[in-house]
Amino acid sequence: NAGVTQTPKFQVLKTGQSMTLQCAQDMNHEYMSWYRQDPGMGLRLIHYSVGAGITDQGEVPNGYNVSRSTTEDFPLRLLSAAPSQTSVYFCASRQTGDSYTFGSGTRLTVV
Amino acid sequence: AQSVAQPEDQVNVAEGNPLTVKCTYSVSGNPYLFWYVQYPNRGLQFLLKYITGDNLVKGSYGFEAEFNKSQTSFHLKKPSALVSDSALYFCAVRDILAAGNNRKLIWGLGTSLAVNP
Numbered sequence: 001n002a003g004v005t006q007t008p009k010f011q012v013l014k015t016g017q018s019m020t021l022q023c024a025q026d027m028n029h030e031y032m033s034w035y036r037q038d039p040g041m042g043l044r045l046i047h048y049s050v051g052a053g054i055t056d057q058g059e060v061p062n063g064y065n066v067s068r069s070t071t072e073d074f075p076l077r078l079l080s081a082a083p084s085q086t087s088v089y090f091c092a093s094r095q096t097g098d099s100y101t102f103g104s105g106t107r108l109t110v111v
Numbered sequence: 112a113q114s115v116a117q118p119e120d121q122v123n124v125a126e127g128n129p130l131t132v133k134c135t136y137s138v139s140g141n142p143y144l145f146w147y148v149q150y151p152n153r154g155l156q157f158l159l160k161y162i163t164g165d166n167l168v169k170g171s172y173g174f175e176a177e178f179n180k181s182q183t184s185f186h187l188k189k190p191s192a193l194v195s196d197s198a199l200y201f202c203a204v205r206d207i208l209a210a211g212n213n214r215k216l217i218w219g220l221g222t223s224l225a226v227n228p
Binding site for chain 1: 152216218
C-alpha cells in the first residue's frame with residue numbers, strides 16, 4: 001500500500017551511540033518532515049525538506065541531521081544519542097496543498 | 112505569533128452522546144485549519160480541513176468541524192460518539208506567513224478523547 005514507511009519501529013540506544021531512522025514514501029511527495037512526540041509537548045518539528053537536495057531546520061534540530069538525496073527517502077540521523085532524545089519519532093510527507101501522511105512511528109529509548 | 116490552542120487535555124463522553132473537541136487559533140490572515148487523529152501506537156491520520164467556503168466541514172469517520180471566524184475557533188464534532196473514537200486528536204493551522212512549500216503546520220498539544228461504553 002502507498003504511504004510512509006518508517007524503520008525501525010522500536011530501538012534502544014546507549015548514550016553516545018549514533019543511529020539512523022529511516023523514512024521512505026512512494027507517493028512522489030515533495031515535502032517531507034520529521035517530528036518528535038513527547039507527553040505534554042505535542043508534535044515538534046525537527047527537520048523538513050521541500051524537495052530532493054533541500055533541507056531546513058525546524059523547532060528542535062539540535063542533535064539531529066538529515067539529508068534528502070532522493071524524493072523517496074528522508075533519513076534522520078542521531079549523531080550522539082542522549083537520554084533527552086528518548087521519544088517517539090514520526091516522519092510525514094505531503095504534496096503541495098495536500099494533507100500530511102504520517103508513518104507509524106519509531107519509539108526510541110536512550111539509556 | 113501564530114498559534115493553536117486545545118484548551119482541554121481530556122474529554123470524556125458516553126457512547127451515543129454528541130462529542131465536541133475544542134480548538135482555537137491565532138493567525139495573521141485567513142487560516143488553513145486541520146484536524147488529525149492518532150489511535151494508540153499509530154501515526155496521525157488526517158480527518159478534515161478548512162481552507163475556504165462553507166463553515167461546516169465534513170470529514171472521515173462521521174466527524175465534522177465548524178469554522179467560526181469571529182470566535183477564531185474550529186471545534187471538532189460528532190453527533191453520536193463510538194467507543195472506537197477514543198484517541199488523541201490534534202488541531203493544526205498552516206503558517207500562511209511562510210512562503211510556498213515552507214508553510215509548515217503549527218500544532219496544538221492534543222486532546223485525549225475517551226468514549227465510555
